[in-house]
Amino acid sequence: MKKIIATVLIAAGAGAAWADGLKSLENFMKSAHSGRAVFTQTVTSPPKDGQAVRAKTSSGTFEFQRPGRFRFSYQKPFEQLIVADGTSLWLFDADLNQVTQRAQTQALGSTPAALLASAPDLAALRADFALESVPDQDGLQWVQAVPKARDGQLKSVRVGFAGGQLAALDILDSFGQRSAIRFTGMQLNPELPAGTFTFKPPQGADVLRQ
Numbered sequence: 001m002k003k004i005i006a007t008v009l010i011a012a013g014a015g016a017a018w019a020d021g022l023k024s025l026e027n028f029m030k031s032a033h034s035g036r037a038v039f040t041q042t043v044t045s046p047p048k049d050g051q052a053v054r055a056k057t058s059s060g061t062f063e064f065q066r067p068g069r070f071r072f073s074y075q076k077p078f079e080q081l082i083v084a085d086g087t088s089l090w091l092f093d094a095d096l097n098q099v100t101q102r103a104q105t106q107a108l109g110s111t112p113a114a115l116l117a118s119a120p121d122l123a124a125l126r127a128d129f130a131l132e133s134v135p136d137q138d139g140l141q142w143v144q145a146v147p148k149a150r151d152g153q154l155k156s157v158r159v160g161f162a163g164g165q166l167a168a169l170d171i172l173d174s175f176g177q178r179s180a181i182r183f184t185g186m187q188l189n190p191e192l193p194a195g196t197f198t199f200k201p202p203q204g205a206d207v208l209r210q
Contacts, residue, residue: 021133021141024161029122032166034065036190037183039072046176062183068104069197070117083199084117090199099201102210116159116166134158140167 040059047053058077064070074080079094084104091100119125129145136142140160147154153173160168165188169181201207 021136021143021159021161022131024141024164025131025143025159026122027164028116028161028166029119029125032066032188034063034190034192035166035186035188036061036063036192037166037186038062039181039183041179041181044178044180063192063196064117065192065197066117067120068117071197081199083197085197085199088199090201092199092201092205097202097205099205099207100210101207116169129157138168 038059039062040057042055042057044053044055058074060072060074060076062070062072068084068086070082070084072080072082074082081090081092081094083090083092087104089102089104091102092098119128122131125131125145128149129147131143131145134142134144138160140162142161143159145157145159147156153175155172155174157172158168158170159166160170166186167183169179169183171179171181173179
């Protein structure tokens with residue numbers, strides 16, 4: 001009986017702590033209209049044919065302005081740029097000198113910034129995602145978001161907060177690939193240059209429109 005009581009008390013205490021994650025997300029949606037940070041992203045693919053797990057790490061800078069604008073500038077190991085300007089989603093691969101343009105409304109579900117940058121408030125998020133607080137891990141409070149539409153590539157996203165500050169995104173896609181993004185030096189509501197979310201294909205680049 002003591003073990004059962006202890007388990008209930010621990011679960012109740014943990015539930016109260018987990019609820020803070022959802023509250024942190026709500027506060028973030030209310031107060032963070034724009035932001036910038038440095039990020040590190042580790043993409044892990046499921047093993048195939050007995051091979052070891054493969055992981056690729058990249059890094060760069062991230063800016064966003066809600067609703068609907070964000071910019072991921074990958075600097076290492078290869079230069080890539082992802083820009084959402086409110087209408088189109090642009091992907092630029094510097095090595096290939098190739099640009100892919102997609103309608104933003106159709107493409108946002110497959111991007112790691114969609115959850116935080118596109119929705120104007122928590123109510124709008126709830127329209128597209130089932131949200132719940134999950135146990136604290138790695139010193140962060142977590143919220144899990146599962147898309148209500150089951151036909152997309154995004155299976156689930158976990159959003160991590162440290163002291164109410166956005167610190168992490170963990171994305172799992174329908175192919176079992178996991179992308180862990182960690183933010184450092186997050187600045188909320190900075191004055192971002194006017195052209196931050198404007199993209200013009202470089203001269204001579206191949207442009208693919210989807």
